[in-house]
Amino acid sequence: MLSPAPRPPAPLPQQVLGAQLVVEALEAAGSEYIFGYPGGAIMPVYDALTGSSLKHILVRHEQAAALAADAYARVTGQAGVCLATSGPGATNLITGIANAFMDSVPMVAITGQVPTTLMGTDAFQEIDTFGLMMPIVKHSFLVRDPADIPHVFAEAFRIATMGRPGPVLIDLPKNVTNGFATRAELPVHQPKAIAFDSDAVAAADALIAAAVKPLLYVGGGVAMARAEDALRRFVARTAIPSVATLKGLGSIPTDDPTFIGMLGMHGSRAANIAVEECDLLICIGARFDDRATGKLASFAPNAKVIHLDADPSEIGKLRRAEVGFAGDIVAALDGFSAQPHVGDWLAHCQGRKRLWAPRYDAPGQGIYAPALLKTLADKAGDGAIFTCDVGLHQMWVAQHCRFSRPQAHLTSGGLGTMGYGVPAGIGALLAEPDATVITVSGDGSFMMNIQELATLRRYRLPLKIVLIDNSQLGMVRQWQELFFEENFSEIDLSDNPAFSEVAHAFGIEAFTIDCRDEVAGGIARLLGTGGPILMHVRIDPRENVWPLVPPNSPNVEMLEKRW
């Protein structure tokens, strides 16, 4: 049912419809793709979309619009745009917006709203979107006058992308998009250049020069700041070894000899021990998240800290920094000139990395997912983009795939959103149509946004889906096994549908493999198929992800695989 659309008043000469101003503002911001789903209160905007240069992607659930916009933004570096109607449309966007907020992804989310005269009356499809989203957006606007649309949109894009990026909400009442206003010139904002304190640069250089065991702790902020080239220049100059968070993977290529591995709860032993032993930790675009640090009081116990971040409130939030830099990571990294002597320390870390390298010789004939993913990543090559969902498979991707750039690994880090993988694959494919884009999903996660197979089919997006099916909520099962005395509560998904048949019903090519001999052929078929395809992989439900640091434990107390 649609809310009644009042007939707009006749425009004055030179006046333009508010909805048209919305479309023009999106075009002016450089948006190419926007992701959305129409409904009553946003219909004037959809009406104005016709004939515009914007390419609208009609998803099948608003959550997928926000998640696809999130991935599009991570790959392009531009703000992703999603739109939905008021009420349930807006609430369905919330998970995707929260996902962008937690991972500092630039996004502009547009929601229709009931007319201002009805706001606060419990009108049909009315919800306080502005109030609901306040904790999960960087900023929000409720537009009450169509004349405000151009500058509100310009400001929204500026806020979403500047400094620490994040989502911005624009709530548009229907009488505003149906109203008229005169076009106006937009003010031009000059971004402020942030000059670093030369004393801080000198202090950091002194710490770097004096360090015997310095270590880089690389987070997702490097990719968001497009600072990976500066980081690689710094590493090339200094040969300081590095570890990365889940979101920092790819900022330094996985195969780089100075890269030791992912740290944290499911990080590598070599990486976590390097953090334990280092005497200087240079934290770049990371925030000492608990999944990375484990028990915070035991994290990098011997290290002084240099912290670089776009957000000044992150400096010293969880760990005191001897030197902190808030602002441009590129300028900070390029500003350092110290040349430490780290040859022995680097060789020590590399030796540990070799010693504790993952094993892929699992016993039996069942498919060992880490081995499959390693083979898949090797075959897919450096240009491939992996998106994943949340669960065991997410950690296996992080541990066993290769990433040559941070945009090659799209994952829901902060919020841990099951259902991220397929919409993220859609966003990534639109951002880089020539890339091989692979979504690795689990059977629990896949069902969260399975309807987006229809979107793949509609736009003929050649997403390659690897569905790792253990017929369980695997990560929950692992925690119940280890920390809840094997009381397996509500993790059984053995009544999953026949995924290949479901994919076929959506018009997607699909096949199933369930033994080791089929892996090579399956990967070849997956990578060799031109259109969207799903490879359904059945694995042993008892398989866990290792290593694992128990909650509230130091990162050196890792539980390891038992074969």
Next chain:
Amino acid sequence: MNARLDVDFVPAEGAMLRILGLIERRGYRIHELTLSERPQRSSSLSMLIEARDAGRQPDIVARQVGNLFDVSSVTLSPSQPSARP
């Protein structure tokens, strides 16, 4: 730990809720709140905040408030004993 937070801000739609909500969500109680209108479309909030646990640092929440786009300045100072009868 108690501290006094003085926040100058542009009273845009939702600005005061954004400030107060952020402070409460970050683990602080708000006491003795005073709102003052200022010239030039500016407002000022003065409040006594109290951390809900000892691990929270008021200077961090002050910087987080400072990140908000409606906020033009934040001043953090040690709290004075209130002159209650």
